[in-house]
Amino acid sequence: MDGGPYRKPATSLPPSLTVRCQSVDSVTFMRSSKEGWQLVVLIPQEKDFERAVTFTILESSDTIGQLNTTPSRNYTLWTTLLDKDGTPLLWQRGPDVYVWTNPGHVNYEVKIEMLLHHYKNGTRYIPAEFTWNAIDESDSCFSVVNKCNNDTQGVFFSDSIQPDGNRSVVIERLPLDDVCVFMLTGKYGQTLVKYRTPQCYDIQDCVPLPEQFSNVSMKV
């Protein structure tokens, strides 16, 4: 397993959990501190719960966990730290997870800053930083993807933004003088932003390429 070696917890009480975001098929939660191995169990608030209990283990270096849910159900999270041999210590009841309803679509405001001062001499690309807003407190898990026309087909940037991260992402290599699309998916659906990257003569240290002619071949 990843996450480094086991460290003995200083206390037998588990770090407390908070629900950070919920989607149609999952709930994402965060623990208050990184402390030892923590077992998290998701229990449906129904009588036939035995058949549907799911769990995950947060390892020493994890703060964020995710469990699959069914949108039409209410659940309760229970959690405990694990001793070195894997036995549970004290169990604590965590937050409830409620029936998920689609909150509808809201457009996000995406700000794009071309990092012109980070331009590397002689290259044909530029880094840029993308930042965006959150619609409400629980709108904190995002997925982003970016595609430029001059990239080879099959090449694009994609990443998921965890609830403990900033609402921003830096993309290192955007081709100059290109049309790109940035797609952001959050709790309130998908927002598409189409934008242009700067041309070479917009950048202080950029030297334009000489005009390219095709080779001329001659028959004698």
Add this chain to the structure above:
Amino acid sequence: KRGNLKFKRDDNEKETTLIDLGVEYFPRYIEKKFCANLCPPLYRCQESVYNLTILKKKGSPDRDDEVMMHLDMPRDLKNHYVAIRKPVTIGCICTRDFIEYH
């Protein structure tokens, strides 16, 4: 003599579009080109297609995906995923068949 003429016009290919298949697919995002059907008379526009192999979580909603039956999968993948085939358009060619009589 029989053959066909093919050429490529840049304005015949529209911009590449990203498709979000959803969280239950890997890769989640794929790209498609769309053809603008800008071919001269007597030519027809032909799409070039490549079939991608995509993983889909078992138990996720059926969306008329074409499941690949004859594909060797490692067991750890087979327990949680099925492999599906996704055709993507990778280019547009103007083409014309001809037959020459001598």
